[in-house]
Amino acid sequence: MxxxxxxxxxxxxxxxxxxxxxxxxxxxxxxxxxxxxxxxxxxxxxxxxxxRGFEIFSLGRPAEEMPQITSRICGVCPTAHHMAATKALDDLYHVDPPPTAKKIRQLIYNAFMLEDHALHVYILGGPDFIVGPDAPKEMRNVAGVIEKVGVETGKKVIAMRKRLRELITHLGGKIIHPVFGLPGGVAKGLTADEIPALRELADESIEFAKFTLGVFKNIVLANEKYVSLITSEEFTHRTYSMGLVDANNRVNFYDGMVRVTAPDGKEFAKFAPSKYLDVIAEHVEPWSYVKFPYLKQVGWNGFADGAGSGIYSVAPLARLNASDGMATPEAQKAYEELVATLGGKPVHHTLANHWARVIEMLQAAETLRELADDPLLTGKEIRTLPTEKPTVGVGIVEAPRGTLIHHYETDERGLITKANLIVATQNNAGRIAMSVxxxxxxxxxxxxxxxxxxxxxxxxxxxxxxxxxxxxxxxxxxxxxxxxxxxxxxxxxxxxxx
Amino acid sequence: MPDRQPQPLLLALGNTLMGDDGVALLAARALQRRYRERIDINESPIAGFALLDLLSGYRRALIIDASSTGKAPPGTIREFHREDFTPDVSASPHYAGLPDILALGSQLGIPLPGEIRILGMEIEDTGMIREGLGRAAAGSFPEFLRRAGEILDDWITRV
Incomplete structure (x- = not known):
């Protein structure tokens, strides 16, 4: 401007x-x-x-390159882009990956979500809540967080993050250049001798997530001043919420239907990823390059709260609002506590995203454990080879920051003729603008x-x-x-x- | 953790899909042949806390990167010093910078290089996805290589 x-x-x-x-x-x-x-x-x-320039850059390239290209574009969450692109290729080639391949993808993806969320909770949310919003600015940094939570906790965070990254690298190739996703499956399977170490890491991850929930409760929730800040009107918006849900309407990061709930919590829409253009439209403002997504059926009515405004939110809190709860038992307990503490569902307090993020860490860790115990994880069938001509493909995952949409169209040789991305922060753009x-x-x-x-x-x-x-x-x-x-x-x- | 390598590290940060943003990666590739036997050369499109993994265990590191301060014309090469970076609350942990990493390493006993030098080239940040350098960055590229080589040569002679 x-x-x-x-x-x-x-x-x-x-x-x-x-x-x-x-x-x-x-x-x-x-x-x-x-x-x-x-x-x-x-x-x-x-x-x-x-x-800018993504579509032009993509035109004429083989669709199979998209999981690699899109993960290189984003230096922040390459795994999310790699996964959304891979799922778009499944759809493009009309191929359903075998169960083992889906479980391996979920394993990698939940490890990624856990690691990314942990970094956010301690390093980003930490200065705001663990150190405190009114602390002197020279303390509102990583050093201040470590001073508050203790060196041992700091070492625990760094060690857990390192082990999760090693797991992702082992299963999926370098984090910065993931290569595991192929249309119809994955490039590499797991063997039975890898499972004991995986179980051990999953158990430690659950303990780590519970420990983090404890840190959050002891430092943040025990402080009335922080809680009143979280629930204050300055940080509250009653918007629609969007997120992926499984067959039981529980939070799912990797797959499922996209569900939208209204500001009063009732289901507003539930749709397959391929139908996203029926639900989402984009609005242009003269002061921003960003196209603000909104719910087509409601319409764009400016930067406003309420059921009459098509603005919706994504990210951890929105995922919790858009679902009927968490998919794993300990995360569900934590979710119920959040809802009860903050006055019932849906929760519209923006700063509660930090708490929701910790609850999602717990679900990701418990999911790792469930997958480690699943005999299908070590199955031999890891890919269904595509046989049909490619046409149109849409892939949606829940990135740490919210719903991420990849949409490709190709000619019959599989060369890109159209490409569109709606990234999580763009989905949230309207609500972020309102919040600021x-x-x-x-x-x-x-x-x-x-x-x-x-x-x-x-x-x-x-x-x-x-x-x-x-x-x-x-x-x-x-x-x-x-x-x-x-x-x-x-x-x-x-x-x-x- | 013991030193994993006695050799110095050349760490290039950037993204070759973002035009000038990839200038350091292209420089690292150009310096490969001359230095690969005596210098560990690594590239990364990710910074933030990834720096912790990339730097730990080294005694000396030269970080080369693109900069977009808007305070100098594109193509300007500048050496940054630790004092240029102050720890602060970042908008995202993914942007956590060098001072955060160094402070964290010091607090948690993670061995990080005692000597870090940082060379940046001011770039034209167009926000467009494209490959290749713009005119200003391409014009300064040989000097960027020379300045980086000067630092590496000095370290090699001191080993």
Whole structure:
């Protein structure tokens, strides 16, 4: 936005606050907050980058390359893209993988979800909740988290993450370049002698997830101040929720039907991945490159809550809302506690995403154990060879950040003629924009903007774990923020940098 | 954990599907033939906490990367120092930076390089998926190789 928006402010007496990533994420995840003459927030905008050129890049390439290409595009969650692309190829070639292949895919995918969620809970959510939203900024980092939870816990987190990554690498090839997914199956099976170590890791994973739930309860839920922040109106939106569910309407990360529940919790839609275009449409705003997805049947009615607005949410909390519960026993218990504590289902408090994430860790760990005990996991039949001509394929998985959609069309030789991705953060874009706007309006008054307030506004989008996928690495590394307070002429009155 | 390699590490970060963003990876590939016997060369499209896995066990590491600070024209090569990075709350753990990794390593007793040098080239960040370098990055590429080679040569002579 920017210079143009500044010009329109001239002579109006209004001011603009910019929360602006100044590193290689320039232009990515930028927040602009416009203040009126009294220092009240008129409107806050959160801009998410859109990956451009994907369709052009894909045209004419063999469809079989897509699991490798898409996993290379995203440096954040290559396993999710690899899996969604692989499932799209199943659909494209009209082939159903054998049960063993599906179980191996689920094993890899649940290990990935667990590892990714653990990283988020301790490293991203940690500074906000474990250290505390009002802690001095020099403490709101990894070092502060370790100081609070203890070195032994820190070592436990790092060790568990390492072992899960080794498992994923062993089964699926390098995490950064997964190669296990093939249309109709997987490239490599498991043998019986690998199962004991897998069981051991699964048991340790369950203990680790339970331990993490304990950390969350002891530090976050035991603190009334944190709980009131979670349930505060500034961090609440009553939107539709979307997520994959299994045949019993339980949360599933890898497969199933897509279910949408209304703000009152009732089922609104349930559809097969191939029907996604019947349900989802996209809206364009002049201030953002992102196309905001919304529910076609409800329609686009602006950035608004409620049943009359087609905006929906994805990610852990939305998955819990869109389901009838968790698929494993311990996770189900934890889910029931969340629902009871936060006033019943559905839960619309954005910051409860952190709690939902821990519950999903538990489901992922328990699923690992169930799979390790399943004799089908070591079956010999790991691929159904495609025999039909390729046409259209849609693959949907639940990425850590929410519903991820891959859609390919090819000619009869299997060369791509159309490709479309809707990534999780895009599905969440409408709600994230609303969250940032609401938090800014609730927290900034009389032109007073300080580091603590800035952090709380950032918390509104960090809870979603936004993935600005095309920025893959780290020089200088973190996402420093500068906040600029400007007068109507665009002059900087004050600058807060980190 | 003992040193897994006595050799220094050249770690290239970036993504060759994102145009200039892949400049460091292309540089690492160009430096392979000259240094592969004496330097461990690794590429990664992922940073964040992956840095912990990639750096642990080494005594010396040269990280080469693209930068997009907007403070210099594309093609500008700059050496960053530890002081350029301050630990902070990141928007995502995937963007966790070097200071977080170094702080974590120090707290948890994970052996990380005592000497880390970081060379970055300012890039034109178009947000477009494409292969190959833009004009400015391509023009500075030989100098990028030279600067990286200078650091590696110095380390080799000191081993």
């Amino acid at each position: 920017q210079s143009g928006a500044l010009d329109t402010l001239k002579g109006t007496g209004r001011r603009r606050v910019t929360i602006d990533p100044i590193t290689r994420l320039e232009g990515h995840g930028k927040i602009d907050i416009f203040l009126d003459e009294k220092g009240e927030v008129e409107r806050a905008y959160y801009q998410i980058p859109e990956l 706007d609401k938090a800014a309006k609730g927290l900034i008054h009389g032109g007073i903007v300080n580091d603590g307030l800035l952090n709380k506004i950032e918390m509104a989008f960090r809870a979603y774990d936004p993935c600005n996928a095309c920025s893959t690495h780290s020089l200088p590394g973190q996402m420093p923020i500068t906040l600029r307070l400007r007068n109507g002429a665009g002059e900087i009155l004050r600058e807060i940098g980190r």
